[in-house]
Amino acid sequence: MSVWQAFAERVQELADRRVCVSTEDFGGLRNVDTINRIADGLGRDRLHVVAVARPFHRQLPSAWQERIKSHGTIRYSDWLNAVLGEDPRDDSYRRFWRSNDLAGVLRAWRHAVPAGRFHVVVSDESDHGHLLRIFEALLGLPDHFLELQPAVNASLDAGAVELLRQFNQRFQHGNWPTDLYRRLIQEGLNKGFQTGAPDPAAARIPPLPDWALDRVHDLTATRIATMRQAGVVIHGDPATLQPPGSYRTSAEAVALDEPTMISITTMVDGLMTMVEAAESAKSPAARTAPLEHAAAAELAAELVQRGKRRLRRSLQLRRQRPSAPTSHRRSADRDRRQQDPRPNPGPHPGPQRPIPTNDDRKAPMSAARE
Numbered sequence: 001m002s003v004w005q006a007f008a009e010r011v012q013e014l015a016d017r018r019v020c021v022s023t024e025d026f027g028g029l030r031n032v033d034t035i036n037r038i039a040d041g042l043g044r045d046r047l048h049v050v051a052v053a054r055p056f057h058r059q060l061p062s063a064w065q066e067r068i069k070s071h072g073t074i075r076y077s078d079w080l081n082a083v084l085g086e087d088p089r090d091d092s093y094r095r096f097w098r099s100n101d102l103a104g105v106l107r108a109w110r111h112a113v114p115a116g117r118f119h120v121v122v123s124d125e126s127d128h129g130h131l132l133r134i135f136e137a138l139l140g141l142p143d144h145f146l147e148l149q150p151a152v153n154a155s156l157d158a159g160a161v162e163l164l165r166q167f168n169q170r171f172q173h174g175n176w177p178t179d180l181y182r183r184l185i186q187e188g189l190n191k192g193f194q195t196g197a198p199d200p201a202a203a204r205i206p207p208l209p210d211w212a213l214d215r216v217h218d219l220t221a222t223r224i225a226t227m228r229q230a231g232v233v234i235h236g237d238p239a240t241l242q243p244p245g246s247y248r249t250s251a252e253a254v255a256l257d258e259p260t261m262i263s264i265t266t267m268v269d270g271l272m273t274m275v276e277a278a279e280s281a282k283s284p285a286a287r288t289a290p291l292e293h294a295a296a297a298e299l300a301a302e303l304v305q306r307g308k309r310r311l312r313r314s315l316q317l318r319r320q321r322p323s324a325p326t327s328h329r330r331s332a333d334r335d336r337r338q339q340d341p342r343p344n345p346g347p348h349p350g351p352q353r354p355i356p357t358n359d360d361r362k363a364p365m366s367a368a369r370e
Contacts, residue, residue: 018139067095072168084216
């Protein structure tokens with residue numbers, strides 16, 4: 001039985017409850033057979049699909065930042081040109097519009113659920129509890145049952161993002177190991193930037209330039225018309241997806257690329273967390289963490305990394321081990337046999353090492369079912 005089949009059966013067992021399944025991956029699906037399989041597994045007759053529409057003028061800077069956090073090296077202006085361009089073959093274009101093309105999402109899911117059970121939630125950037133209140137209503141939960149949690153993926157200032165981008169370039173050019181990048185940059189520097197106290201004086205990622213803002217106005221107008229014509233259930237006011245009138249004024253004379261300043265507070269937070277990540281990797285506990293509860297992908301990745309570390313240690317030991325000339329070794333063996341009258345028991349296997357055991361070691365989309 002596959003993981004999906006087991007999960008779907010568990011959902012079917014909860015027929016008297018409402019189940020919420022949330023993953024951004026649903027927004028990127030275009031294969032009709034896969035979508036029908038999901039609909040049938042969750043219970044097509046009671047399935048509701050919920051998509052969140054976030055204003056592009058707020059989402060674009062955030063999406064570029066997430067790209068940089070995930071090994072990206074592309075400059076902000078180059079990324080905007082690619083995403084807001086018209087070349088579907090471009091990698092940045094495909095990555096962004098795969099899950100943010102509302103018309104494409106509606107076309108893909110229209111055979112799985114009727115329009116009356118497809119919900120589009122218009123994100124309200126001024127009210128962080130807006131999305132929670134809508135999901136409380138959809139799931140039949142009491143008012144204010146859901147609570148906001150502290151942000152675990154906080155936005156970075158412009159200097160911190162540029163520092164990460166240039167780190168990514170150096171790592172790629174230096175061909176450094178992926179596990180080193182994960183440990184020092186993702187779990188170190190980047191984590192320190194996000195969890196440290198924000199510096200109110202630090203420069204933020206700049207707003208969209210005028211040329212990009214004009215393109216966003218056109219794209220947003222098309223998106224609003226699409227959701228209204230589709231007859232789906234709309235939560236919120238679609239007009240708020242357009243940039244406010246004050247946005248263009250604040251976007252004037254902004255330099256998009258390569259800021260040269262970073263907050264000292266931000267830098268210290270990042271470096272301290274990087275040092276802590278490097279130190280924790282040296283401890284035996286970090287190198288031999290138990291894997292009983294690890295996901296399959298995490299387990300496979302960890303086993304590969306452990307194998308690489310053992311291979312490197314083995315190669316280092318071989319290079320460091322002194323080696324006598326063959327003729328000298330044979331003479332030494334002959335002299336030893338002459339001095340020892342005991343019969344030769346055969347080659348000694350040497351100390352056996354124990355076999356190590358586990359003890360040694362993007363816009364969200366949901367499917368809700370009533």
